[in-house]
Amino acid sequence: MTAKEYSEASERYRLLVEKGLLSIAERENGSIYPRLHEAMFYSLEAGGKRLRPCLVLAVCEMLGGDIEKALPAACALEMIHTYSLIHDDLPCMDDDDMRRGRPSNHKVFGEAMAVLAGDGLLSLAFETLLRASADTGDIGVLLAAREIAERAGASGMVTGQAADIENEGKQNNTLDTLRFIHRHKTADMLEAAVLSGAYIAGADGDTLAALRTYSENMGLLFQITDDMLDITGDPALMGKTLGKDAETGKLTYVALLGLEGAKKAAADAAENAKTAIRDIENSDYLAAVIDNMLVRSN
């Protein structure tokens, strides 16, 4: 797949997602309290590349599924991702004033409304999934919804965030701790995206297993390259002691493995992801997602 083909496909998926989110915002206008509606969609509309929902659509389409049937799950994942960012930015969490180039939710709407905007988006995600399941009566849509609930939930993404908070400032962090945090905080949601697309397309067990391996490695790759992007701007910031970045005190792969070690780990994860889907037809787009993730850190 050429770079042009990749970016055209990505843009096609992204526009479908934007359209889906907009239609949810319009449908809910009038039934959600106005200021809450504004707070929820302020953050939801400030989208980035929409990686997770695009993956849902891409996997579903690759496996011959109906892309329209995957749209509710795609939008639900983006709502869950957005709620987690709103709550993460709160003063009692990471205390971030900016998000995606704009003031974070609580800076605009106040802390109380930001808590509710997050709660509202998380609830609306499940409302969207349950409506789609009940209206279509489609078992694939229901299995996708269950997968998303498990990965986004208390034993998934929220566990990753809790582990992150609890390990902040601790002296005995190891590669295992870092892997545990990111497996849940980051990888679980990417896996939910890939697997929910597969469930909706009615994938068989072998395909699901291959995509599980693919998405696990994508999660790892995503986090390593994220750490590398943070650090390569100024290698002097790289601290080796305790596996933490010297300036920010953050536990990172680069600080734990060194820049060369992190590069090697990223290349291995990319290779494993692509090998896993080698035998799936029409998987060039998924392979290109991995290539582009690897390239961004070089």
Place this chain on the structure above:
Amino acid sequence: MTAKEYSEASERYRLLVEKGLLSIAERENGSIYPRLHEAMFYSLEAGGKRLRPCLVLAVCEMLGGDIEKALPAACALEMIHTYSLIHDDLPCMDDDDMRRGRPSNHKVFGEAMAVLAGDGLLSLAFETLLRASADTGDIGVLLAAREIAERAGASGMVTGQAADIENEGKQNNTLDTLRFIHRHKTADMLEAAVLSGAYIAGADGDTLAALRTYSENMGLLFQITDDMLDITGDPALMGKTLGKDAETGKLTYVALLGLEGAKKAAADAAENAKTAIRDIENSDYLAAVIDNMLVRSN
């Protein structure tokens, strides 16, 4: 139904709920990060009368449904109710230090973990609902899950909380505003309880309509008697201006209607609730719930 029969039935439902919640806590032990698990179940186990989940079981049983099949929905409602209390108690919301006779969640676990404990319980509620729907393949369970999502969600309970926050301290509150807030903040969850029990038992349209009227009036009755309980300890606190309690500044039915007016409104709501279910067989327990709610304020 005698007082003894009522309290025995309530206790039987309550024990089933406690058992269901305990088995969820045990099942999730090891998969949820330990400190997060502790925070979530600290609040979930500090239960009161478990009104909402008991209603799910009572309605399901009354209509001849399988009470075991209603247990996941009952537990999910209690998890949603508990998450809302945890987030409500946060310093940026109502800033309450105590809840159900114990220090509130953030006083024990810190604000960040309390936000996550709420997020975790809300997610686990939907995980429980989706697992039950997917595992049983039962359309009634799925319709109950959708009803709960809609009532607890952005256009339901969360909208009530947002309206409450936005109207705090405002001068132009009316009975309409108060009704809007409580319809969503309180009544929606009671309606979700009653209706989800009915869906799981496979209720027909007429029965659902009757139970909708019943639960709407129960929601109203619950809020009026709650306001009366707050006030009747010391009638001198009752302010008439702006519909607000003179000391706390809270918008209440008593402050808006006066104590006699509130009593009358409560009696009317109780009557409407009982009339709605008059023709449903075995509805004595549901009638007794209303009688007991009315009595508590006298």
